[in-house]
Amino acid sequence: MNDPAARPGAAAGEELVRLASADNFRDVAGPGLRTADGVPLRAGVLYRSNELGLTDEDAATIAGLGVRAVYDLRDRHEVEAHPDVEVPGAANEHLEVRGIPMDQVASLATVQQADDVMHRVYRGFVEHPGGRAAFAALLGRLADGTEPQLFHCTAGKDRTGWAAALVLHVAGVAWAEIERDYLRTNDRSAGTRRKYLGMVREHLGEELVEVYERVMVADAAYLATAHDAALAAHGSLEGYLREGLGLSTTELDRLRARLV
Template sequence: MSEPQIGEELVRLASADNFRDVAGSGHPTADGGRVRRGVLFRSNELQLTDADAHSLGGLGITAVYDLRGAREVEAHPDVPVPGAAWHHLAVGGIPMDEVAALTTGEKSLAAMHRVYRAFVEEPDARAAFGALLTRVATTDGAQLFHCTAGKDRTGWAAAVVLGLLGVPDEVVVEDYLLTNTFSSATREKYLGLIRENLGPDKVEVYEAVMVADEAYLRTAYDAVAASYGDLRGYALDGLGVAPADLGALLDRLRE
């Protein structure tokens, strides 16, 4: 296995092991309410078994938003979810050639922090996240968004939604870090392949891009604070979500 292949194959090894409800078990909000379950779902890429595809169809999902780049989509197209329209809203992650070229854990960490800053600072990323929030607000039925691992692009989008809903910061962070639990078997299997094929010194290099880390999330929050003040300012001014659509989004997701 060559290093470029390692970069290209940073994908889930199971059928949607990071699929879950954005609401969790009904996350609490600052106003004493709860986030409504069964409305908005998140996932890693939809390399689904037939049984899993039909299970998702049974949830009443009407729209799937794929946040992956064109190369990722081409390499691993989603399995269709019955009854759901597929929409491509590309957000850049770490370019695969950059992943393959990483040589130290420090460089991996620096790359991850750049990615999270880009979620806030890059116009294309803001446009895609803005379109996601607007479509969720204005589309009927349950909806699902995902990227490749369901960790970074998806993790940031979920954190923004939960933060806008007034879910306490510590709950948002706990929810974000659940990726490390949901995807633990996949991650360990993949790191084992890296150890076997590239050597134990490469485990630290690639592990940093395979885990959710609160420090990454804080980097994005810091960028929001610097440019927009808070998440509401980020949504309205950075992502271009109309005030009425933001209100509709929050109404849909609050019990």
């Protein structure tokens, strides 16, 4: 099934697909996302998510969307602790990117410390060789795909958020719209965030709720840190994609053609 418009879920609209066991699962094309010159993105092609601790019903739903490849951006320890539930008919590939360091999170005492950790994480997406290799591999796989694909990390906001931002940039979406879409995680995952902050309140105290919330939210300033690091190192996002990730014009054109 090579015509994206004919794929399951492409015409229905991603807002109709809400998974009980993966609340940040969504179509990369997003509701209302268009290129800077007004062309709507093609839905039903690429999906993004938080970790896939799926119920059988939700796994079947993803399979029903035609997803045939799942790319897991979590680090080895995250994968071992919470392995993906298999999506029937989909191959799973691990492309490791360093996420939020839990040893540093455990010792957080102030909002500033939490913000500092998150900015280091986002700079690392651009500056760390392993991260660049993983994001390069991911975008290359997405460009080469002919059927729907899914990529995810743990919360579906940081590593997945940067990857989705790059894909949308390649598709020609304006940065302001990319930022708006990135922030949708805060609405999609509000229930999960409230649950974990309730645990912080119960076990660590009210004074640390605001601190830990900083590592649980998508913040435009975090995304800007990765964006600015790419510009500082390569002059532009195009330079980062071509020089930093080593993607060819052909690969970028193929990726763009999948969504536009």
